[in-house]
Amino acid sequence: MVAVVLVLGGCAPSERDPEPTATEPAVGPAPSPAATTPSNPEPGSVPPDWLFTRPLPVTDTGFGEVRPTPRELRNRRFNLPDSIAPLPGSGFVARVGPAPAKVIARSTWRPECPVRANQLDWIRLTYVGFDGKRHSGELLAHEDVSADIVTVFRDLWNARFPIEEMRITKKSELDLPPTGDGNNTGAFVCRPTRGGQSYSEHAYGLAVDVNPFQNPYRRGEVVIPELASAYLDRQEKRPGMIAGDGPVVSAFDRIGWGWGGRWRSLKDLHHFSRNDR
Secondary structure, eight states: OOOOOOOOOOOOOOOOOSSOOOOSSOOOOOOOHHHHSOSSOOTTSSOOTTTTOOOOOBOTTSSBOOOOOOGGGTTOOOOOOOSSOOOSSSSOOEEEEEOOHHHHHTSSOOTTSSSOGGGEEEEEEEEEOTTSSEEEEEEEEETTTHHHHHHHHHHHHHHTOBOSEEOOOOGGGGGSOOOSOOOEEBOOOOOBOTTSSSBOGGGGTOEEEOOTTTSOEEETTEEESTTOGGGGOTTSOOTTOOOTTSHHHHHHHHTTOEEGGGOSSOEETTEEETTOO
């Protein structure tokens, strides 16, 4: 059963802030690893204890040093704690409305951004995790595309496509050193394009990244996230990967958005945007 509640109102992913993400409402402390980790977990099924704690040297490209994918992340299929309290019900639910001031305050928005704060919607929705369970997450996006984004994630829910986490990027994350292991599915981030000076489509709230680690960006020798090289081989199908004939591309095609996996000069396999940039 799919239930949708809509209240519509008036590409390196950032690494996860090691501090707990402020939420509304709070979900309480995450369970301790000892309480949730099987005694003999398969590699990739639980987050390694060093996740987000190993800064990489920054190269002359401006990004972190590309390194081989650690064994624990070669078949990455775990979930991080949800960023918001569980949404009601048991099926797909989405709640959309103008972003409250306190949500904007914990995002990357600032007055110089190319979108006004009152143009951003706060989207809360459910998604299927790598554990096969129902999770709840949040996005910020331009009010003109929030209904389309809900349509996409409803399709991904129905396809049982797994997502690791979905949360709003915080200002503090923009200045963190790269660790090369981020995997957040997100939308609005007020930042320039990779290696450029102009604003990214994310800064307008008109782009979405899905599972960046399983679907990395590559341009020449640059790989982002920097530890995701194992996922450059698109012949070995693993959970969370986006394929040209799969449900993620199909869902974004349905709303008319472009996919970075079709670009010629580079490949941005996790990136979708309204204007295909």
